Each structure stands twice: as C-alpha cells, then as structure tokens.
Amino acid sequence: MSSDRHDPLDADERELARVLRALPAGEPPSALDARILAMARDAVVSTPAQKDEGQPRARRAPRVAWGLGVAASCVFAAGLVWRMGGFGTDSFDLVGTELREERAAPAAGAEPMVQPAAPLPPAPDEHISVEIGVPATPARTLAPPPPPPPPPEEGPVPQATVASAPAAPPPAPPAPPPAAAAPAMVATAPAAEARAEVERRREQATMRMAPEPAPDPTGWANGDAAGAESTTLDRISVFGSRVSDVEAAAVVAEDSRAGPQTWIQRIRARIERGDAEGARQSLEGFIERYPRKPLPQDLIDFGQAAGMDDLVRDNE
Amino acid sequence: MDAERSDEALMLAYAAGEAEAFEPLYARHRGPLFRFILRQVRVQATAEELFQDVWQKVVTARDRYRPEAKFSTWLYQIATNRLTDHWRAATHRPMASEDDMARLEREADPETPEHTLSVFEARRRLQRALEALPPDQREVVVLRLEQELSLEAIGEITGAGRETVKSRLRYAMDKLKSRLGGHRDGPEAQPATGSTR
Numbered sequence: 323m324s325s326d327r328h329d330p331l332d333a334d335e336r337e338l339a340r341v342l343r344a345l346p347a348g349e350p351p352s353a354l355d356a357r358i359l360a361m362a363r364d365a366v367v368s369t370p371a372q373k374d375e376g377q378p379r380a381r382r383a384p385r386v387a388w389g390l391g392v393a394a395s396c397v398f399a400a401g402l403v404w405r406m407g408g409f410g411t412d413s414f415d416l417v418g419t420e421l422r423e424e425r426a427a428p429a430a431g432a433e434p435m436v437q438p439a440a441p442l443p444p445a446p447d448e449h450i451s452v453e454i455g456v457p458a459t460p461a462r463t464l465a466p467p468p469p470p471p472p473p474p475e476e477g478p479v480p481q482a483t484v485a486s487a488p489a490a491p492p493p494a495p496p497a498p499p500p501a502a503a504a505p506a507m508v509a510t511a512p513a514a515e516a517r518a519e520v521e522r523r524r525e526q527a528t529m530r531m532a533p534e535p536a537p538d539p540t541g542w543a544n545g546d547a548a549g550a551e552s553t554t555l556d557r558i559s560v561f562g563s564r565v566s567d568v569e570a571a572a573v574v575a576e577d578s579r580a581g582p583q584t585w586i587q588r589i590r591a592r593i594e595r596g597d598a599e600g601a602r603q604s605l606e607g608f609i610e611r612y613p614r615k616p617l618p619q620d621l622i623d624f625g626q627a628a629g630m631d632d633l634v635r636d637n638e
Numbered sequence: 639m640d641a642e643r644s645d646e647a648l649m650l651a652y653a654a655g656e657a658e659a660f661e662p663l664y665a666r667h668r669g670p671l672f673r674f675i676l677r678q679v680r681v682q683a684t685a686e687e688l689f690q691d692v693w694q695k696v697v698t699a700r701d702r703y704r705p706e707a708k709f710s711t712w713l714y715q716i717a718t719n720r721l722t723d724h725w726r727a728a729t730h731r732p733m734a735s736e737d738d739m740a741r742l743e744r745e746a747d748p749e750t751p752e753h754t755l756s757v758f759e760a761r762r763r764l765q766r767a768l769e770a771l772p773p774d775q776r777e778v779v780v781l782r783l784e785q786e787l788s789l790e791a792i793g794e795i796t797g798a799g800r801e802t803v804k805s806r807l808r809y810a811m812d813k814l815k816s817r818l819g820g821h822r823d824g825p826e827a828q829p830a831t832g833s834t835r
Contacts, residue, residue, distance in 0.1 A: 327708065329788040338814055339783040341760045342677075342768075350672040354686050358693045359661060365697045366657040 577604045582612055586621065593624055602628045645709035653700040664693065667713055670785060674714070677780045678721050680769050688724060692717045707794075710785075714795040718777065725773050760818060767817035771810050778803055779810035 331339055577588045585608050592601035605625055608615075617625070625631070643651070643659075645666065651659035671692065676685035695716045703712060768776055774796070781792045793803045 327711075327788055327791045328786050331783070331786055334811060334815065335783060338764065338779075338811070338818070339786075341764045341818070342780075342783050345761045345765055349669050350686060350689055354690060355664070355668065358690055359664060361694060362652070362660040362664070362697045363657045365700075366652065366655055366660075 578607050578611060582608070582615055585611075586618065589621060589624075593620075598628065602630065605630065646705040649700070649703050649709050650705060653703055660697075663709070667710065671713060671717060673784060674780055675717060675721065677768055677784075678773065678776060679724065680765075684724070688717070688720050691720050695720070708791075711791060711794050714781065714785075715797075718795055718797075721773070721777070763818050764814065767814045770817070771813060774798075775806045775810035775813075778806040779814065782807055 577585045580588065585604070589601050589604045589608065592598075592604060601624065605621060605628075609617075609625075609630075643662070645663060648659045648663040652663065672685060672689050675688050675692070676682065679685050679688060692713070696713060699716075703709075768780070771779065777796060778792055781787050781795065785791075787795070789800045789803045789807070792798075792807075793800050796803065798806070
C-alpha cells in the first residue's frame with residue numbers, strides 16, 4: 323500500500339493543486355496546537371497514574387475477598403463444630419468423667435465413715451428467717467424440708483480432706499451460732515454438761531489423730547474416726563447455724579429422713595449448738611431406726627449424759 | 639531522531655507512553671489535515687473544532703492503532719468519519735439558500751471573463767467550486783490534489799472502492815475545471831450534502 327499510496331498528479335490535477343494550495347486557510351492557530359499537544363501529553367502522563375491507582379484496587383479486591391473467605395470459613399467451621407457438639411461436649415465430658423471418677427472411688431470402697439459437712443441446699447423458709455428475722459412459725463415447720471443431699475456424692479469430699487490434710491491448719495472455729503444466743507434455744511443444764519463432755523472427748527480424739535488416718539469403714543467408735551468427725555464437726559457447725567431456727571421436732575423428722583451418716587452429723591450439730599433436747603430426741607429416733615447400728619463414742623457419751631443409758635448401751 | 643522515525647513508529651511509541659513522540663507526528667500532519675477539514679467545512683471555527691476532535695480521537699484510540707495501516711490513512715479515516723458525522727448533523731441545519739449561492743455567483747461575475755484571471759481570482763473560484771461539490775466528491779478531490787494520494791489510498795480512507803473513488807474524482811475534476819474556466823454548472827453548482835457513493 324505504501325508503494326502506491328501516492329500517485330503523481332497529471333497536468334490538470336497539478337494546475338488545480340497549485341491553485342488549491344495557494345488558497346488561504348492553511349494552518350490551525352497556535353493556540354489550538356498548544357491545546358492539542360497538552361491534551362495528548364496529559365493523556366499519556368495520567369494513564370500510568372491511573373494504572374497505578376487501579377492496580378492496588380485490583381490487588382485489594384482479592385485481599386478483601388481472601389479475608390472474607392477466611393472469616394467465613396472460620397465461622398462456618400465454628401458453627402459446624404458447635405452443631406456437632408464439639409466444643410462444650412468434650413469439656414463437659416471431661417468434667418463429667420472426673421466427677422464420675424470421684425463418685426466411683428468411694429462407691430468402690432466401703433461406706434464412708436464420716437458424712438460430709440457440706441451445707442444443705444438452702445431451703446426457702448431458711449432464707450426467709452434469715453432475711454426477715456421472724457421466728458419460724460408452725461406453718462413453716464410443716465413445710466416440706468429440703469431434700470437431703472445424696473450421701474454418695476458428698477461422702478468422699480470431707481474424707482479426702484481429713485485424710486490428706488492432717489498437718490493443715492485446723493479450720494476456723496465456727497462462728498457462734500445465733501441460735502445458741504437465742505432465748506428460745508437456751509440449753510438445759512444436762513445439755514450443757516453433755517456438750518462439755520463432747521468437747522472434751524473431741525479434744526482428746528483430735529490429739530489422738532494419726533498422721534495418716536485411714537478411713538475405717540466400721541469404726542464408729544474409732545478414735546481416729548472421732549478425730550475425723552471432730553474435724554468435720556467444725557464444718558458442720560456452719561451448717562448448723564443455718565438450720566438453728568428450725569424447731570426440734572421438725573428437725574428430728576427431717577433427720578429421720580436423712581441417711582444414718584447425715585443423721586449422726588445432725589445430732590452432733592444439735593449438740594454443738596446446745597439443742598440438747600432436740601439432739602436427744604433425734605438420737606432416740608436414730609436408735610429406734612437403727613437399733614443395731616453402732617454409735618460413735620461421743621453420741622454414746624451424750625446419750626448416757628442425757629439419761630438414755632438403756633438405749634445407748636444397746637448400740638455401743 | 640524523531641525526524642528519522644516513521645509515522646507508524648512515532649505513533650507506536652506514543653501509544654507505549656512516550657509523550658514526546660506525539661509532537662513530531664502532529665507537526666507532520668497538522669497542516670494537511672487542517673486544510674483537508676477546512677476544505678470540507680469551509681468555516682474556520684468548524685474546521686478547528688473538527689480538527690481538535692480528530693486529534694483527540696487519535697489520542698484516545700492510540701492503543702487500538704496497529705502498524706499494519708499507514709498512520710496517515712488511519713488519521714484521515716478518523717477525519718473522514720468525523721466529517722461524515724458533521725454532514726449528518728448538518729442535514730438538520732438550514733443550508734445556504736439558492737439566493738446566497740446566486741449572490742456568490744454574481745459577485746464573481748464582474749471579474750470574469752473581462753479580467754485576466756489572477757491567482758487570487760483563481761483561488762476564489764476554486765474555493766467556490768469546492769464548496770459547490772458534493773462532500774464525497776470534495777473529499778476525494780482534496781485528498782487527491784492536496785495529499786497526492788492514490789485512488790487506492792483514498793479508497794482506504796473513505797471506505798469506497800477504487801472505481802468509486804475514480805468516478806468521484808473525475809466528476810469533481812470536471813466541475814472544478816468548468817468553474818475555473820468560467821462555465822456555470824447550473825444545478826450542480828449548488829452545495830450538496832448528499833453522498834454520491
């Protein structure tokens with residue numbers, strides 16, 4: 323194309339071309355030239371900048387998409403694991419396994435000698451008496467007592483505490499139960515004597531505590547067991563302070579519903595807070611319920627001091 | 639160095655981002671292109687507007703330029719397309735009336751045939767004769783007389799076949815010669831906006 327792009331003009335064309343080229347209107351004004359040159363220069367100069375601006379945008383989009391994808395994947399995975407019970411189930415299973423092991427350990431052995439001193443689940447009327455400060459009424463006494471805690475669950479805890487912490491500092495002395503100062507709960511003279519005897523025997527038992535007292539499944543009268551019981555008694559006193567305002571009859575009825583271990587503890591708690599009459603009634607009920615159950619020595623002593631020689635002697 | 643580079647090399651360099659390559663390219667074609675446009679539209683302001691449009695199109699379409707085509711061909715194709723758009727738009731505008739054309743003819747009368755045709759007179763007549771040509775004929779004859787392009791090259795620019803270009807050129811030349819020779823072409827002297835393609 324380039325070779326035959328230009329053809330020489332013939333004579334007529336040359337004449338006309340000569341005239342045509344001589345016409346005015348030859349060239350664009352310089353201002354127009356400058357405007358066009360500037361436009362062309364700006365177009366080339368601005369293009370790389372626009373490309374530079376566009377490239378990060380083009381790279382930014384995949385980055386954002388990548389981040390969103392990762393976040394979505396994490397959310398999806400977390401939701402999937404949660405739906406399958408992956409998070410909480412493992413940890414709960416672990417805790418459950420530990421609990422089952424703890425529960426299974428004492429269950430494999432004999433019946434625990436000492437009942438736990440864990441507080442009972444708070445009963446609604448107990449809260450009412452504490453918060454309002456109103457003595458319990460007979461109507462409230464007739465209210466159903468809180469269900470006793472299952473002994474197998476609470477058994478091993480205090481036992482392990484007693485067995486593994488002989489050198490541990492003794493637990494803080496129990497706060498004086500409010501019921502002990504209550505006029506309605508004033509202890510009688512025989513009760514005071516019995517309480518003094520119990521204190522004395524508890525001190526003796528504490529002094530006789532072996533460094534590693536092995537739990538004696540049958541040692542109701544065992545000295546070591548008595549020491550363990552004394553340690554537990556301090557903790558029970560806290561529990562006793564909660565139920566001190568409950569009338570003795572109701573407590574006796576309540577004690578009779580509990581297992582023998584808890585029942586013994588409650589009798590002791592009643593002795594601790596000076597409720598000798600209630601303790602005596604509860605002990606009588608215990609002996610009637612479990613005539614062949616050997617009594618701990620402190621309760622034997624308490625029963626003898628309370629005039630229950632015949633009853634107590636049979637359970638020695 | 640730019641003087642040694644071809645139009646195509648300069649255009650490719652400019653398309654690649656070399657801004658300095660545009661200036662020599664523009665310098666080579668600014669005059670002929672402007673005259674080509676001005677011969678068509680006959681109005682300086684309109685020619686300048688179209689001239690700027692053509693170069694703006696060159697700039698914006700620089701990435702689409704391929705060296706297989708001559709730059710001048712590509713440039714004049716752009717100009718031709720722009721002129722076509724101009725003529726299409728002009729069909730909606732009132733054209734010069736026959737009275738105006740008659741007035742132009744009368745103005746030329748005193749100078750012919752008694753006076754010797756001076757160069758100035760020849761230019762004036764040629765100008766009027768060009769204005770009287772249909773756009774497609776005027777386009778072809780201008781490209782031929784000013785650019786000395788071959789029929790094939792003109793055909794590439796205008797998009798017409800070689801024979802069509804040849805026919806248009808022959809008609810245009812006859813009219814110009816008759817006008818310059820003092821002959822009146824009658825109705826054909828009227829400015830035409832239609833295409834004879």
